[in-house]
Amino acid sequence: MSRYEGRPLLRLVDCWVLDAIEQLxxxxxxxxxxxxxxxxQTFLATGTWQEIVAGQMGFADDVPDMVRHFWRRYLDHAExxxxxxDPQAFxxxxxxxxFPAIAPPKR
Incomplete structure (x- = not known):
């Protein structure tokens, strides 16, 4: 089973996170x-794709900053x-x- 099978929003969220860390x-x-x-049209929303995804996920305005904070910590640890x-692994x-509801952690 692929990561995205049966999880249409997951691909968008992954891209959103990659975009937030400037790796898309x-x-x-x-x-x-x-x-x-x-x-x-699908989500009955307006805005950019990033705004639509953020709206569907209920992201607060500070979520992009939170993502970038964890990305910097990941980069520091890797160094x-x-x-x-590996941005995709991150x-x-x-x-x-x-967001385990859309992508449960691997066991």
Whole structure:
């Protein structure tokens, strides 16, 4: 089973977190921007794709800052331990820990 099977909002949340830490690639960003009208219709919402996802998740205004704070801690830890930085691994762990309803932690 793929990470996103049966979890349509999860892919959007993962992209939202990647965008918050400035690690979303341009191709995905352009695709999401092109999907804004469809997302707005699907979720009966207005705004950018980021605003629509944040609204669906009920994110407070400070959530992007919180994500960036944890990302900086992750980068500091990786540097201290001489580990490879993997933005996608960070996203998977961050989302599982903070939003288990849409992405339960791996056991």
């Amino acid at each position: 690639d341009d191709t995905k960003r352009e695709t999401l921007e092109a999907l804004e009208p469809r997302l707005a 201290t331990e001489n580990l490879r930085v 996203v998977v762990e961050f989302v599982a820990q903070n």
